[in-house]
Amino acid sequence: MSEAMFAAVDLGASSGRVMAGRVGPGTLALEEIRRFPNRPVRVNGTLHWDILGLYGNVLDGLRSAPRGLSSVGIDSWAVDYGLLDAEGRLLGNPVHYRDARTDGVMERVRAELGEDLLYRTSGLQFLPFNTIYQLAAEDLSRAATLLLVPDLLAHWLTGEVGAERTNASTTGLLDVRGGTWSADLIDRLGLPARIFPPLHDPGADIGTLRADVAAEIGHGALRVTAVGSHDTASAVAAVPAATDRFAYISCGTWSLVGVELDAPVLTDESRKANFTNEGGVDGTVRYLRNVMGLWLIQESLRTWGEADLPGLVAAAADVPGLRRLIDPDDPEFLPPGDMPARIAAHCRRRGFPEPSTRAETVRCILDSLALAHRAALRQAARLSGREIDVVHLVGGGSRNDLLCRLTADASGLPVVAGPVEATALGNVLAQARAHGAVGDLAESRALVAATQDLRRYEPSGDEARWAEAAARLGLEG
Ligand code: ADP
Numbered sequence: 001m002s003e004a005m006f007a008a009v010d011l012g013a014s015s016g017r018v019m020a021g022r023v024g025p026g027t028l029a030l031e032e033i034r035r036f037p038n039r040p041v042r043v044n045g046t047l048h049w050d051i052l053g054l055y056g057n058v059l060d061g062l063r064s065a066p067r068g069l070s071s072v073g074i075d076s077w078a079v080d081y082g083l084l085d086a087e088g089r090l091l092g093n094p095v096h097y098r099d100a101r102t103d104g105v106m107e108r109v110r111a112e113l114g115e116d117l118l119y120r121t122s123g124l125q126f127l128p129f130n131t132i133y134q135l136a137a138e139d140l141s142r143a144a145t146l147l148l149v150p151d152l153l154a155h156w157l158t159g160e161v162g163a164e165r166t167n168a169s170t171t172g173l174l175d176v177r178g179g180t181w182s183a184d185l186i187d188r189l190g191l192p193a194r195i196f197p198p199l200h201d202p203g204a205d206i207g208t209l210r211a212d213v214a215a216e217i218g219h220g221a222l223r224v225t226a227v228g229s230h231d232t233a234s235a236v237a238a239v240p241a242a243t244d245r246f247a248y249i250s251c252g253t254w255s256l257v258g259v260e261l262d263a264p265v266l267t268d269e270s271r272k273a274n275f276t277n278e279g280g281v282d283g284t285v286r287y288l289r290n291v292m293g294l295w296l297i298q299e300s301l302r303t304w305g306e307a308d309l310p311g312l313v314a315a316a317a318d319v320p321g322l323r324r325l326i327d328p329d330d331p332e333f334l335p336p337g338d339m340p341a342r343i344a345a346h347c348r349r350r351g352f353p354e355p356s357t358r359a360e361t362v363r364c365i366l367d368s369l370a371l372a373h374r375a376a377l378r379q380a381a382r383l384s385g386r387e388i389d390v391v392h393l394v395g396g397g398s399r400n401d402l403l404c405r406l407t408a409d410a411s412g413l414p415v416v417a418g419p420v421e422a423t424a425l426g427n428v429l430a431q432a433r434a435h436g437a438v439g440d441l442a443e444s445r446a447l448v449a450a451t452q453d454l455r456r457y458e459p460s461g462d463e464a465r466w467a468e469a470a471a472r473l474g475l476e477g
């Protein structure tokens, strides 16, 4: 196997990047080509993604990427989509999953179709912004094609139309066992079956750049290869695990906490615990729960107009722990808005003192996230029967030393932090596999473990204190 180079387009909810990845025997190296903020824009009261701004940044990134790329792969956050009309024109700017248009829709659909039917069919957790609920709130009369965000960008690059399976698994409309669109759910919801494009898996060849795009970015007949286009699927594929007795926390805007399984868990208990069975690479199941994640900090920083996150985390490390706590998964924290005020009110309601400084607010968030990580890890193990020896914490959150340490202490498990750019690495590795530059998933993970910077945190042994706090908050898992 010789060395090859790939471009990874990775769009997170808070920032996007174009990376160049070199892969070969003993080599896995990422170079950042371009990084750009991903800022939602409210227009006429509706929160949108700035999809053309993102696409423009992707083109600029690819233009600056080294020549000699074997292919490009695209991943992004899940659930959101663009609709094309019969002429292939975008029907309106994609709406952000945190927009209020889905308020009450999930409850209505659940009541009409039944929780049991929804969960047994798609295996998906109940989150108000799942594509299924967004579509139920949308006028689809002029829509000819639905494309999830990475599929939309791939379409603009190549002219091809399709749906990559790992991301399609977050719509709530994919049959978790068969891996096909659920004609039954689509029919029961009265959605037009015509809008759902043909499905493909990571590794599939999507197509070559359109001639006009190739001319614009100067990369000739570059191919676009499907990757785990759900960012979390790519992140989990790059977890540097050596055995299957691991859990992962893909930690960025969200903390996605779970285990990797061969088959879905569709029990009533799993449904009640709101665990999801999303699609991973190689037909694996990402059995996980969404924890509100670093969104709580992102939105606090935005409210404060503050940019020094490392300084605040350092200050939070000096604040006494477990004094102020929230349930981070309370739906009140989902929409944009004044986060510190919501956190203070939540503390008060729960009988904790309100944070009075920014450092106390950050400490409250990190203690509470560590407690939620603990609960989700325990539940994942219990509901799936998978034993966990180690927790791999990947993504931007792995740079937060305090959060890694608190997660190890709270869970009583060793935490291996890194890689920070697990998603981009997973994206590159899926392409490298398709082009024969690396072997299977286990070999890809071994390459990550051998080449990337990782830190290990041993639990401090004071799990009892955390168990007490978790019980007080009703987060015992
Ligand atoms: P997403 O893909 O959801 O946009 P990322 O994986 O890029 O998220 O992670 C972004 C998060 O990483 C930020 O919100 C921040 O909390 C955290 N982060 C980034 N850099 C640092 C740092 N130097 N110290 C602590 N946390 C950091």
Ligand code: LRH
Pocket (backbone or CB within 6 Å): 012, 013, 076, 077, 078, 079, 097, 230, 231, 232, 253, 254, 256, 290
């Ligand atoms: C993380 C993520 C997560 C989804 C959410 C919408 O970026 O893809 O897996 O639940 O965004």
